[in-house]
Amino acid sequence: MSRPASVVPLRPFHEGLSPYNPQTHVCMECSIRQFALFGALDEAGLERIHHHIADLRFEPGQVLYAAEDAGTAVYTVRSGVLRMERSSHAGERRILRLAGRTDLVGLEAVLGQTYAADAVACTAVEVCRIPRVMIDEFIRDQPELARDLMKRWQRALDDADEWLTELARGSARHRMLRLVLKLSEYSDPDNLIWLPTRQEMGAMLDLTFETASRAVSQMRKDGILHVVDSRCARLDMARLLEALKQE
Amino acid sequence: MSRPASVVPLRPFHEGLSPYNPQTHVCMECSIRQFALFGALDEAGLERIHHHIADLRFEPGQVLYAAEDAGTAVYTVRSGVLRMERSSHAGERRILRLAGRTDLVGLEAVLGQTYAADAVACTAVEVCRIPRVMIDEFIRDQPELARDLMKRWQRALDDADEWLTELARGSARHRMLRLVLKLSEYSDPDNLIWLPTRQEMGAMLDLTFETASRAVSQMRKDGILHVVDSRCARLDMARLLEALKQE
């Protein structure tokens, strides 16, 4: 689960934007460019594509796209966390996985398929929207990109498998400990982590929100978690790992 | 979840094999050729590649490859069912998904990565082993193949997501009903399904084998399942769907 740590604080979105070819500069300056899809392109290459890339901002709860929608674009996450979720046949919603900085979501679009899940912002989220046709064009010119896309798919699959083995089994406490460990991967400043709502935790771990709440309370008592505000907590990693060992 | 139904009974493996270029014929005659990776090739194309493709048979419990092994080949399943499984950090084994006829497993190998899970035969299994280098070569000559591979990845991802939403939640009975529905996709002659061991069922649904056994007993009482022998049962689909509605 190697997500690059964000050593440089994210700069506010349009900062340093030149008046003439704004998107090129935004792309050149983008703090995640080297991890992103067209990271290998030089300024000339960017110049060619930047008109088609939209940068968007979503507030918590807003939907990037919904399952079954025609897949017209993929999205690179520049900041924030979003959740991929799906309704079961019986109508219950389940969160399948999370996506954070440098992740690429909506890959189905590349294949001309409909989206397989809803993508919903958990925090404020900044993304780049890359239209499907652009990907198509680029794959033709630069077959190397196909390999990069395959790696993205494999990463998503690894993630899904990890959720099944680590987050969808064991006691409520165990699941919650693993979840907090997972969340630490998405923490921007170190050991200060984003806390999902209890509803969200429940939908990730298949627990009721009451059980999620109790588990959080217990972790606070154990000194694993120090809640800063309702969406943010300081994590004592040593104690977390200690607690995980005891199982 | 559209797996092509097996209208034609699988023929025994080496039947109709000519003495001179055996593998070419085996490939030409292969009942799943149109669904498989090189399905678009003509006889001349097959001639070129067939020397490198090995057809292998595995007995229940045998391991095709193990997680962390260097990925040197992908496998097309010609018959039988195999399970992809993984050990959790805590050491418990979990079955992530199944693979059956026409599925391609071990895609990680294409990327030069190690395998992400163990692949183990559940029933007797026939597979074609396709070396990584062959895929590489083919992608160069025929970039169309890359797209086909991406679709395979997406299919695996859809499968993983479906397991999370449908098989990893709800009561033991509900999970078991969904599992039987899933298994019906792998049934060769219609409504006669392969029954995993209770251990395997447990590892798929995160239940103990005792609970799995009780659930099977209940389904027999309800007339949903008529066990033929210990690895095989007749399924009453109407009653299964009825039972699923009641939830």
Next chain:
DNA sequence: CGAAAACTTGATTAGCATCAAACCAGGTGG
């Protein structure tokens, strides 16, 4: 035929869901 493995069934217990009530923070309007 005998031993091992897989399966079934029962009794008890632990853990989570459920139901219910109180609490808290943020936002609105008087």
Next chain:
DNA sequence: CCACCTGGTTTGATGCTAATCAAGTTTTCG
């Protein structure tokens, strides 16, 4: 500024489901 309301949260009491422990049975295989 405060009273009020709303949505998320916490905590408690109770019941149900599945885990656990324990025989006993059937199947498989040498």
